[in-house]
Amino acid sequence: MKLNISSTELLKGLMDVSKAIPSKSPLPILENFLFALKDGVLEITASDSELTLRTRIQVDGVEEDGSITVPARHITDLLKELPDQPIKIRTTGESTFECSWASGNSVMSYLPADDYPAIKTTGDDAITVIFPAQSLVDGIAGTVYATADDEIRPAMNGIFFDMDVDSTTLVASDSHKLICYTTPDVKAPEKASFILHKKPAGVLRSIIAKEDGDVEVKFDSSTVVFSTGRVTMVCRLIVGKYPKYRDVIPQKNSNILKIDRTLLLNTVRRVAVCSNRASNHIKFDLREGQLEVTAQDLGFALAAYEKIACDYSGDNLTIGFKSTFLTEILSNMGCNGIVMKFADSRRAALILPAEDEAESEKICGILMPIMIS
Secondary structure, three states: OEEEEEHHHHHHHHHHHHHHOOOOOOOHHHHEEEEEEEOOEEEEEEEOOOEEEEEEEEOOEEEEOEEEEEEHHHHHHHHHHOOOOEEEEEEOOOOEEEEEEOOEEEEEEOEEHHHOOOOOOOOOOOEEEEEEHHHHHHHHHHHHHHOOOOOOOHHHHEEEEEEOOOOEEEEEEOOOEEEEEEEOOOOOOOOEEEEEEHHHHHHHHHHHOOOOOEEEEEEOOOEEEEEOOOEEEEEEOOOOOOOOHHHHOOOOOOEEEEEEHHHHHHHHHHHHOOOOOOOOEEEEEEEOOEEEEEEEEHHHOEEEEEEEEOEEEOOOEEEEEEHHHHHHHHHOOOOOEEEEEEOOOOOOEEEEEOHHHOOOOOEEEEEOOEOOO
16 A cells, blocks of 8 residues: 555544544454555545444545555554644555655554454345434434433433434433434435434534535444445444334323423523432422422422413422433423423423424423422
């Protein structure tokens, strides 16, 4: 292998895929980037065997094609210290390569590209869906915080992509809260679904955060491939059956609170300072035109309450919530006003954007109450 390339351009390519490099792996070769140079294109691959990232860089100064695996930490640290300038990379022996720049060079060892594990991709039965990049970013950001850490039910540790011919819904739940993000911008050729683990979901979000175009999503029963203009992500899916989330969405909650989202969020945050640190419990007392939020920690003789005016219609109601769950939901909704719908003090509350923002704000949340004394 022998090529000339901009140090900045190469570093950018490495950083695009570096999130897939494991800090420590039972397969030492996975702590390397795979460089494959062919027909003027340098393909860079990084993988931890579960998640694979790949990018391609057009190279003008190709002198000799070839493939090697490059130590990830060493090459990245070196390029970070170099100012933008042309560099030359060439193999100098059976196990060493040289990286040269204007005033110096560095010699590093490499492992044969043939030893790099094969990357499994999708099969012939894969389904392809086009996702606007911004919708995918918003969907992941709006749901990933609600995923669980459940060893017994691994399906709850990811985001459920529920695709249909007229819309797509991203769902996440930890059994205490459930968040749905629905977008009509994504239509599948047929009804299909998959569960994406939250770790690759977070990596994907960071990759496409600045993308303006579309993301091609290709998946089968075990693998999904996300392709953007510059990066391809391949990862294993969580195998399992996701609960029937639509069955738990309340349909007849008749006690309705309409309130400014930021006002409620700030009130909950202030009052929760005096809640029990172990439980984070707060209490809502709802009366016509008024909401009182209270919290107390008897062990430390702490208590707080705050009354705020609101638009509430329904029965007088007292209901408790875990403040951290409520603040997470409110913080991740982008609307100005929200609607909370209650059945009683024992059943889940439904949280929606206000009616005039319902079309633009695609998030809805369900929060389980807690028992209060």
